[in-house]
Amino acid sequence: MFNVIVNKNDLIIKNADNFDLGMTLDCGQAFRWTIDENNHWKGIAFNKCLEIYNENNDIVLKNTDLEDFNKIWKHYFDLSRDYSKIIELFKQNDILNAAANYGNGIRILNQDPWETLCSFIISQNNNIPRIKGIIERLCQNFGEKCGFGYTFPTAEKIALLTVDDLSVLRSGFRAKYIIDAAQKVASGEVNLENLKFVTLGEAREELMKIKGVGPKVADCVSLFSLEHFNSFPKDVWIKRAMDVLFGGELPEIATGYEGIAQQYIFYYARMTKLQI
């Protein structure tokens, strides 16, 4: 397992096994991380800015402290989970093993549920560059200034806006979905935090009360922010990859970790340019 040392204003995670920042931050589960010319990643989550980079086998977190690490980043990067045990489990299946070998640095992020919900609503029938643009405009227009960027606006703030107010986002037909999600979350009609403690099926059902939230968005929110690691979001790419690799069905051994398998399979399919 990892251990953390303090180095002036920075933290260093030693022995950060199965943790590659590029794989983790650029595999489509989060939209607000950018990489600079020094290969340093910068992002904002839970109202905190972070600059983070791989250095040898360590991970360096710039300008942060143990309090924020324990309160936010440790869980955000899912550092308490032993991914090597899961990869070991996946070795029982040749294809899952191959996929895990490619994507062994991916970790599932435990993101803020509201931000994740809003982001994946925006993602529907959309492409990655445009998704990122819309989210960035959402933060710039309605978030708070925070270091090198802006925080993600709260559901309470968005709930008071109209579809017209969101025209600056150029999010198209999704604006009405964003408003509906904000209103249901802000009013407590959908209590996102509670959805961590119910079954995946119940979480999906609750999330799908929101207009514009279907099975795929609900599964992404469940996996990337509600700790439902058995969630297996099925987008068009994964469906095709699953048909080619597994004849449509995930092996039994992945039970309980379908979400991690999903990430490995997606990364594998993309990196090997699998003909799908």
Place this chain on the structure above:
DNA sequence: TCCCAGGCTCTCT
């Protein structure tokens, strides 16, 4: 120009 993007809603059988 046209096609499509990591879906969903609505409508019509």
Place this chain on the structure above:
DNA sequence: AGAGAGCATGGG
């Protein structure tokens, strides 16, 4: 309950 059109916008 399953299939198909339409959806806003902009990048390739």
